[in-house]
Amino acid sequence: MADEVILLDKWVSPFGMRVRIALAEKGIKYEYRDEDLRNKGELLLKMNPVHKKIPVLIHNGKPVCESNIIVQYVDEVWHDKAPLLPSDPYLRAQARFWADFVDKKIYDTGRKLWTTKGDEQKSATEEFIGYLKTLEAELGDKPYYGGEKMNYVDVTMIPFYSWFHTYEASGNFSIESHCPKLMAWAKRCMQHESVSKTLPEPEKNYEFVLQMKKRLGIE
Amino acid sequence: MAEEVILLDTWVSPFGMRARIALAEKGIKHEHREEDLGNKSDLLLKMNPIHKTIPVLIHNGKPVCESNNIVQYLDEVWPDKSPLLPSDPYLRGQARFWADFVDRKVFDAGRKVWATKGEEQKSLMEEFIGHLKTLEAELDGKLYFGGEKMGYVDVTMVPIYSWFHAYEVSGNFSFESHCPKLVAWAERCMQHDSVSKALPSPEKVYQYVLQLRKRLGIE
Numbered sequence: 001m002a003d004e005v006i007l008l009d010k011w012v013s014p015f016g017m018r019v020r021i022a023l024a025e026k027g028i029k030y031e032y033r034d035e036d037l038r039n040k041g042e043l044l045l046k047m048n049p050v051h052k053k054i055p056v057l058i059h060n061g062k063p064v065c066e067s068n069i070i071v072q073y074v075d076e077v078w079h080d081k082a083p084l085l086p087s088d089p090y091l092r093a094q095a096r097f098w099a100d101f102v103d104k105k106i107y108d109t110g111r112k113l114w115t116t117k118g119d120e121q122k123s124a125t126e127e128f129i130g131y132l133k134t135l136e137a138e139l140g141d142k143p144y145y146g147g148e149k150m151n152y153v154d155v156t157m158i159p160f161y162s163w164f165h166t167y168e169a170s171g172n173f174s175i176e177s178h179c180p181k182l183m184a185w186a187k188r189c190m191q192h193e194s195v196s197k198t199l200p201e202p203e204k205n206y207e208f209v210l211q212m213k214k215r216l217g218i219e
Numbered sequence: 220m221a222e223e224v225i226l227l228d229t230w231v232s233p234f235g236m237r238a239r240i241a242l243a244e245k246g247i248k249h250e251h252r253e254e255d256l257g258n259k260s261d262l263l264l265k266m267n268p269i270h271k272t273i274p275v276l277i278h279n280g281k282p283v284c285e286s287n288n289i290v291q292y293l294d295e296v297w298p299d300k301s302p303l304l305p306s307d308p309y310l311r312g313q314a315r316f317w318a319d320f321v322d323r324k325v326f327d328a329g330r331k332v333w334a335t336k337g338e339e340q341k342s343l344m345e346e347f348i349g350h351l352k353t354l355e356a357e358l359d360g361k362l363y364f365g366g367e368k369m370g371y372v373d374v375t376m377v378p379i380y381s382w383f384h385a386y387e388v389s390g391n392f393s394f395e396s397h398c399p400k401l402v403a404w405a406e407r408c409m410q411h412d413s414v415s416k417a418l419p420s421p422e423k424v425y426q427y428v429l430q431l432r433k434r435l436g437i438e
Contacts, residue, residue, distance in 0.1 A: 050320065050353065064312045066319055076308040089295040093283045100285055101269065134269065 005030035006058040014159035015067035016055040021155050022071045024194035025082040084152045099156040105131040114170040125171035129178050136182040161186040165202035166209045224249035225277040233378035234286035235274040236417045240374050241290045243413035244301040303371045318375040324350040344390045355401040380405040384421030385428045
């Protein structure tokens with residue numbers, strides 16, 4: 001029986017990108033549906049009544065919500081191709097720890113960066129760079145967080161690369177000058193089709209954010 | 220070779236309680252070390268340099284951080300006794316979703332209540348109760364979130380029960396009147412030694428909260 005896989009998503013969402021990358025890595029056929037978040041579809045509201053957010057993976061009619069939970073689910077169900085989580089429990093716990101770090105630190109601080117100005121923005125920028133440096137230190141000399149291949153942590157973090165230009169333009173700084181190894185890692189990931197075909201053009205992302213800022217009345 | 224398991228913790232932390240319950244459920248011998256968060260030990264800072272928080276599980280010298288991560292790790296390393304996560308990937312995704320809800324909604328709203336007073340506190344308290352009602356609906360007549368036995372979501376959620384008395388006295392209301400089924404579920408969990416021995420007395424927690432609010436300059 002063929003699997004029916006639908007992804008409710010939004011093109012600019014780094015959380016949605018995680019799922020798209022995982023699905024592509026594993027060669028899973030699916031139907032992509034771009035949601036209008038200001039006019040949420042009935043299917044989204046029915047499949048994620050608690051949070052009403054994307055991404056939502058609908059596998060044979062059953063929903064899985066929250067990007068990292070979806071990626072783990074996809075990894076467990078389609079475990080033969082491109083495994084994303086290590087099989088060793090300790091290494092798996094380490095991978096979860098770093099994915100959790102990305103979730104708790106990168107998105108929220110990044111958002112502060114482009115929604116604030118003046119001293120508040122300066123402070124958010126410094127905090128953000130600090131977190132990137134922590135991530136860069138964890139990478140060390142490995143080509144990927146997963147070692148020789150991309151893993152769960154790479155998939156969790158790489159979507160934010162499409163947002164780097166937006167962060168840099170907003171905070172008036174260069175990520176390359178602070179974390180060259182992290183930039184090298186990102187470009188390495190971008191050589192994978194699963195990543196390069198998923199991430200939108202940085203300029204497109206920046207245009208989207210400028211529109212959001214206008215709508216939110218930020219400038 | 221004997222396993223060496225150490226848990227760095229503090230008595231009042233609901234996150235620490237999760238680890239304690241999981242260890243007890245699985246009958247894992249371990250050394251419990253109480254940390255003074257105002258004067259963190261060298262070991263804590265060495266084992267959790269990123270967040271510097273408890274709980275930290277140290278298994279044969281190697282650290283695992285973040286409470287839900289610790290519980291999953293324990294479940295994977297000691298899978299035979301009291302399995303906490305379901306074996307089916309879809310049900311596992313559901314369990315992770317609800318544990319994430321407990322973390323991001325229930326515990327987060329609950330924590331903010333203590334840093335506020337008056338109208339702001341009243342509003343946060345209502346939000347907190349709203350999240351509890353969502354959880355109560357998810358329980359939906361089951362004995363436990365895990366079904367016939369306690370599972371991952373039960374272990375994640377039940378520690379906050381030791382804080383209920385403190386919320387009730389501060390907010391001048393009764394959880395029983397808002398979510399009687401959730402209270403009944405908590406009391407059912409408390410019949411397990413693993414839970415009743417891990418949770419501190421509600422009165423002790425209340426005294427702690429009064430001191431905390433004094434220290435924060437709220438009352």
